Every structure is written in C-alpha cells, then in structure tokens.
Amino acid sequence: MATTATPNARRRISPGISTPSGDTTLTGLQRLPSHTRYPLTPSRLITAATPSAQRSASRFTPRARGVGAPATPYGLHARQQRAANTPGRDRRRSGRMQRETTFDILRNLGRALASTSKVIKSSPQEKPEPVEEPKDEFEELDNEPEMERPRLSLPIQESEEEDEDASPEMRPPRMSLALGEEDMDITYRSVEYPRDTSIRDRDRLSMMSRATGRISEDFGETRYDSDDADETGVIGEEGGEDTMMSGADFDRGGETEDLGRFHFDLNFPSPAAAPLEDPIDDNVNDFDDFQLSAADVQPLETVEAPSDDDDAGGGFDFGLDLAPPASPSESPGIVGGGLRDENVPTETKEKKISRHGIPVPNLPAGVVKKLATRFAHSKGGSKTKINKAALAAIEQASAWYFEQASQDLAAYSKHAGRKTIDESDVTALLRRQRHINSSTTVFSLAQKHLPKELQQDMRLAMPP
Amino acid sequence: MAQKLYPRGTVKRIVKAHSNRNVSKNADILIFLDYMLFMQELMREASIKSRKSGEKNISANTVRKVTEP
Numbered sequence: 001m002a003t004t005a006t007p008n009a010r011r012r013i014s015p016g017i018s019t020p021s022g023d024t025t026l027t028g029l030q031r032l033p034s035h036t037r038y039p040l041t042p043s044r045l046i047t048a049a050t051p052s053a054q055r056s057a058s059r060f061t062p063r064a065r066g067v068g069a070p071a072t073p074y075g076l077h078a079r080q081q082r083a084a085n086t087p088g089r090d091r092r093r094s095g096r097m098q099r100e101t102t103f104d105i106l107r108n109l110g111r112a113l114a115s116t117s118k119v120i121k122s123s124p125q126e127k128p129e130p131v132e133e134p135k136d137e138f139e140e141l142d143n144e145p146e147m148e149r150p151r152l153s154l155p156i157q158e159s160e161e162e163d164e165d166a167s168p169e170m171r172p173p174r175m176s177l178a179l180g181e182e183d184m185d186i187t188y189r190s191v192e193y194p195r196d197t198s199i200r201d202r203d204r205l206s207m208m209s210r211a212t213g214r215i216s217e218d219f220g221e222t223r224y225d226s227d228d229a230d231e232t233g234v235i236g237e238e239g240g241e242d243t244m245m246s247g248a249d250f251d252r253g254g255e256t257e258d259l260g261r262f263h264f265d266l267n268f269p270s271p272a273a274a275p276l277e278d279p280i281d282d283n284v285n286d287f288d289d290f291q292l293s294a295a296d297v298q299p300l301e302t303v304e305a306p307s308d309d310d311d312a313g314g315g316f317d318f319g320l321d322l323a324p325p326a327s328p329s330e331s332p333g334i335v336g337g338g339l340r341d342e343n344v345p346t347e348t349k350e351k352k353i354s355r356h357g358i359p360v361p362n363l364p365a366g367v368v369k370k371l372a373t374r375f376a377h378s379k380g381g382s383k384t385k386i387n388k389a390a391l392a393a394i395e396q397a398s399a400w401y402f403e404q405a406s407q408d409l410a411a412y413s414k415h416a417g418r419k420t421i422d423e424s425d426v427t428a429l430l431r432r433q434r435h436i437n438s439s440t441t442v443f444s445l446a447q448k449h450l451p452k453e454l455q456q457d458m459r460l461a462m463p464p
Numbered sequence: 465m466a467q468k469l470y471p472r473g474t475v476k477r478i479v480k481a482h483s484n485r486n487v488s489k490n491a492d493i494l495i496f497l498d499y500m501l502f503m504q505e506l507m508r509e510a511s512i513k514s515r516k517s518g519e520k521n522i523s524a525n526t527v528r529k530v531t532e533p
Binding site: 372 | 470471475480486487501502504508522526530
C-alpha cells in the first residue's frame with residue numbers, strides 16, 4: 001500500500017521541487033484522500049494559471065496540469081507580470097507561490113508538517129490499523145457492554161432476585177410490624193387507631209395529672225385506671241372520647257400538652273356534669289342513646305346507670321361518684337388553662353438558683369411594693385391599689401429583670417475584659433435601654449430617683 | 465428618706481448570682497437605678513393597660529400582659 005510510498009514521497013516533495021519527483025508524489029498523494037481533495041478546489045485552479053504555475057502545481061496535484069490554464073484573469077495577470085519581471089522565477093516561484101496563495105501556504109504547512117511529523121505519515125499507514133483497532137475495540141466494546149450489561153442487569157436481577165428472595169425475608173419484618181400492630185395497620189386511618197393512642201395518652205394523662213398536681217388527682221387516676229382496666233361502665237364515655245380524640249390527635253400532632261388539656265376538658269365534665277356528656281355522646285355514639293335517654297332524665301344517673309349494668313362497676317362507682325363534687329369547681333379553671341402555666345414558672349422561680357448554680361436571694365417584697373406603689377401613684381393620679389396577685393406578678397417581673405440585666409452586665413464586663421461588673425457597664429446598659437441619652441445623664445436620673453446618700457456614693461464611684 | 469431605699473447587699477448578691485461576676489463597690493446603685501426606671505416603665509404600662517381595660521386598680525393580669533414579650 002501507500003504506507004511505504006507516502007513518507008518517501010513527501011520527503012521528496014519538501015526538498016526537491018523537480019517534476020519527476022512530483023509524479024511520484026502524485027501517486028502517493030492521490031492515495032491520500034486529504035491531499036487529493038485540495039487540487040480539486042477552484043482556488044487551486046487559480047494558482048495553476050501559467051505554465052510555470054502548471055509546473056509548480058503539477059508537482060503536487062495531477063489534475064492541476066490538465067485544468068492548468070483556465071483560472072481567473074487576476075491570477076493570470078499576476079503570474080504573467082511576475083514571469084515578465086523575472087524570467088528565472090519559475091524555480092523560485094515554487095517557493096514563493098506557496099507563500100502567495102492560501103493553498104500554497106497550506107502546502108507549506110503540509111510540507112512542514114510532513115517533514116517534521118512522520119507520525120502523520122504513519123497515520124495513513126496506521127489508518128488501516130486503527131480501523132482494525134476500532135474494530136477490535138468495537139468488538140471489545142461489544143464485549144464490554146455485554147460485560148457491563150450483565151453488570152447492570154445483574155444488580156437489577158440481583159435486586160429483583162434479592163427482592164424476590166428477600167421479599168419473604170423483608171416481608172416478615174413488615175409482617176412483624178404489621179402483626180405487632182395489625183390493628184394499627186387496619187385502623188391506621190380508621191377509628192380504631194386513636195383508641196390505642198387514647199389509651200396510651202391516658203397513661204400519659206395520668207402522669208400529667210400527677211405532674212401538674214392540679215386536679216383532684218386521686219379521683220382522676222382511679223377513674224383512668226377504671227377506664228383502662230374495665231371498659232364496662234366507661235364504655236360509653238370511652239367511645240365518645242375516643243372518637244373525639246381521633247380528630248384531636250391527627251389535628252394537633254399528638255402533643256401531650258394539648259392532649260392533656262383536651263382530655264381534661266373531656267373527662268372532668270363528663271363525670272361531673274352530665275349535660276356536658278350528653279352532647280358528646282349524642283353526637284358520637286348511637287349505642288349509648290339508651291343510656292343517654294336515662295341520662296337526660298336524670299343526669300346524675302348516667303354515670304351510675306352503666307356502672308350498674310357492668311360487672312365490676314361497683315368499685316369504680318365510688319371514684320366516679322366522688323369525682324363530681326371536686327371537678328365542677330375546678331373544671332372552669334382548668335379549661336381556662338392559664339393558672340396551670342402560671343403556677344409552674346413561679347414555682348420554678350421560687351427555687352431561685354441562677355444558671356450558674358448560685359442561689360439567688362429575693363428582693364424584699366416591701367421594697368418592690370414601695371416602688372410599685374410609688375410609680376403607680378405618680379402615674380395613676382389617684383391612689384391605685386396593688387393587690388397581692390399583682391404584687392407577685394411584679395416581683396416575678398423584677399426577678400426576670402434582674403436576671404436579664406445581670407446577664408447583660410456580665411456580657412458587657414466580659415467584653416471589656418473585666419471580671420467585675422463596673423459602673424461603666426451599668427451606664428452602657430442604661431444607654432442601651434435609652435434611659436441615658438444626650439439630654440439625660442446618669443446624674444440627672446440619680447438626682448431624680450435616688451436619695452442623696454446614694455447619689456454621693458455614686459458620684460464618688462463616678463468622678464466625671 | 466429616713467428608711468433605706470433598698471438593701472444594697474441583696475442587690476449585689478442577686479446580680480452576682482445571675483452574672484457569676486463580682487460587682488464593683490458602687491455599681492449596685494446604678495443597677496438599682498436602672499431597676500427603678502424599669503419599675504417606673506412597668507407600672508406606667510400596667511396602669512395604661514388597666515385603664516384601657518376599664519379596671520381601676522392594676523391587676524395581676526395586666527402586669528402579666530405587660531411583662532409578656
């Protein structure tokens with residue numbers, strides 16, 4: 001093939017410009033697809049206008065000879081002028097022609113590349129080889145994708161197989177989950193699910209009642225226990241509560257506090273005031289209508305009537321009977337819900353241990369009361385009385401104030417790199433609280449509020 | 465004021481407990497001054513709130529409402 005011819009031909013082209021060598025090159029070039037295409041282009045024909053140009057052109061392309069003469073008038077004129085100017089240029093033109101026309105430049109490039117790069121020469125030689133190689137590669141690729149496909153297919157198959165194989169394995173845990181709580185699955189979105197939660201919540205509620213210590217806990221616990229243990233007398237109440245709770249659970253996301261309140265709202269009125277039961281049971285349970293009819297006649301018997309029907313109702317009746325007197329008085333306060341929340345922080349605050357574990361003394365109530373009445377008087381105009389509850393609230397507020405203020409002061413002193421809270425820290429705090437500004441100073445405030453002794457001490461501490 | 469305005473040691477101890485830092489000798493005066501200003505503002509707000517709600521005296525609820533963030 002041309003593998004051996006082309007490199008030699010190009011080498012001959014670049015150094016020797018003689019025509020016979022061109023013939024040899026032509027043979028080589030014809031076989032090269034890339035080079036044979038160039039002479040066919042019309043611009044190539046332009047270069048081959050004059051016979052002298054034909055020589056130069058003939059060296060490279062075979063067809064350039066036959067086409068030779070035609071070309072455009074511009075090319076003809078140019079070459080004729082050059083020929084006229086310098087007779088001996090033909091030889092030189094071969095070198096210059098390449099410079100002048102773009103295709104000659106390309107040929108120079110080709111020569112330069114051909115001379116320097118044997119690799120390119122080898123490339124046509126190797127072209128069959130790479131063709132063979134890609135075939136091999138394709139075959140390999142064909143083999144590879146087959147290998148890859150099994151890889152891809154294998155995990156899928158494996159996964160499928162695993163699923164198939166594991167499905168019995170995987171299902172048992174699912175089944176176990178399901179079996180553990182079949183009722184959960186079946187009643188997951190149905191009515192029975194909340195029953196379980198409600199029962200669980202009742203345990204929590206009993207805890208809540210114990211924790212809060214609010215509501216006649218003993219009765220409540222006994223009542224809850226009775227409800228959980230024996231569904232007899234309380235069935236009617238449970239059914240109503242459960243269905244009611246089902247909505248509450250899903251709506252409120254099962255927050256214990258809300259559930260607790262919700263339960264309390266439901267439970268306590270139920271034994272206590274029969275009329276409250278009636279709407280619930282009427283709405284929910286059709287079965288209890290008979291009992292409710294009795295309840296409508298005599299509200300107090302509603303609690304007792306189911307218990308009488310029940311086997312173990314007698315023991316629980318006491319709890320149920322005892323509950324009513326306590327609950328109605330407390331139920332409104334519980335329903336309000338404000339007192340419970342308020343008592344807890346006060347109790348925690350009364351412990352009075354700071355976050356650093358240091359016991360915090362209380363500011364004497366007399367001082368707080370004096371200040372409160374003083375400022376209340378000044379603003380209220382007439383005498384405004386402050387009762388004990390309000391005073392407790394004010395003390396609470398003052399405790400919060402001292403906690404916050406001292407933390408701020410600690411932050412200021414820490415920022416200043418001191419270990420003691422200084423007067424400057426307090427002035428910074430006052431300035432941040434907008435008590436001190438351009439018009440009011442610490443001294444004016446002190447003069448307004450503080451007795452003279454304290455003012456003197458303060459001025460001693462703050463010379464400026 | 466013949467009577468002491470406030471027990472200085474108590475205020476110092478309160479601030480010291482909450483901040484876990486020492487309090488300089490006379491800084492408690494300024495702290496208590498700030499507390500007085502706080503009380504003044506608190507009672508002002510509470511009286512305004514109680515007057516808006518039609519109450520004659522400042523009740524615990526009004527104070528709580530004022531102190532709530």
